Amino acid sequence: MIEVVNLTKSFGDLQVLKGIDLTIEQGEKVVVIGPSGSGKSTMLRCLNCMEDPTSGQILYHGVNLADMHVDINEQREKIGMVFQHFNLFNNKTVLENIMLAPVVTQKKHMKKLRRQQKQNKSADVEILTNAQIKARAKENALSLLERIGLADKADAYPSQLSGGQKQRVAIVRSLAMHPDVMLFDEPTSALDPEMVGEVLEVIRDLAKSGMTMVIVTHEMGFAREVADRVLFMDEGIILEQGTPQEIFENPQHPRLQEFLSKVL
């Protein structure tokens, strides 16, 4: 589903990623661990070109996202991302946060469809009016909020939510686009300890539903629980990878052994 070929990324003179090769299968849960500055967040952010790769390819369903001619916005509709600091839209209510992207992108698609239909009169596709698009997005948003138990916060602004609530809303904001894959960039690192649980719960449910996920995290217990595969990154390369058992119970590389002895 996602294939990373010889990915490198430099910020000025500093080379953060030194050649990453990685294949992520449909439905797979990949957890990335490693010390700070190892490049794990940068690697994740390259997967949807939030950072433009310096060289290499990111093949998503065969489309190279690193190619400047690819419409990256369209591709990102199917790649959800959750940030350490939530990044909810501060000037929008919870409901508007979830509805905004589906409504805007749907309108764009409908415009395209209408144009196609004009050229080719036989094309028989359902065209939604703006009101229908909005109604559906709202329905979907409310049912997503229901799912995470925050339906009563629909009209609240992000500043009125706790960290855990913000992150749960941020997760469903991504889900509202019906993504194929979800990227999590240290989703619990900015949370109070007592709120970590509620966010992990949502991610765990999502994992059970079969979503393809790439998770950068420092929660080793959680990594062990949900991962199909664990990657250990250090100094811009993937040093070791394997099943949670292999990585946590029988680490091979001395660097990984040292890292685990410090964090476990």
Added chain:
Amino acid sequence: MGNFSRKVERFLEVFINAGGYVRVLEGLKNTLLIAVLGLVIGLAIGTLIATVRVLPKYKRLPRVLNGFCSFYVELFRGTPMVVQLLVFYYVLLPLIGVKMTSVAVSVVVFGLNSAAYISEIMRSGIQSVDPGQMEGGRSVGLSYANTMLRIVIPQAIKNILPTLGNEFIALIKETSVVSFVGATDLYVAFNYIGSNSYEFMVPYLVMAILYILMVLIISLLVKWMERSLRKSDRGR
């Protein structure tokens, strides 16, 4: 004080009977028209310039546009408004052979001038918004322009509202230079009353009070807007 009340009488006489109020109303209308339209044009162009100036610069087109915009800003900030007005009215328009009323020219010049200042205000406003807001928008598939327009700029405007209010107040006050190209503003109107009553104390006093009143009203409006825009902040 008997002297002063006689002056007030003379002022009122010219103000009411000799058509002074018509000119004052016209001056008031022009002042507000030039300042408000100037602000609107300035906001539109200024926001555009600010957006260009915060664009990522690794492609050639943004770099060229950015160069052009900073030239524009330096040009309009580097010359006095009066000079811009005179150059527009007496140099540029005759050169290209376009006829415009002096009020219309003033609106254009005030708009272009405030665009230069507002672009810098807006740029600092945009840069004060957490970059995470842009990333949040881009991550769900919104375009750069869409995220800018719907997420970043509304938050930027909220941050810079007091400074924008200042800019508007400055524009109101600076309308007193449009008489250089023959437009009637408050100064021209009260000057007319003064010369016709041979008495300048009261007209200029009333003029000053009118300016202060306008500025006070604007300050109140800005405060009210700030309060209503703050509803998305913590602890409303």
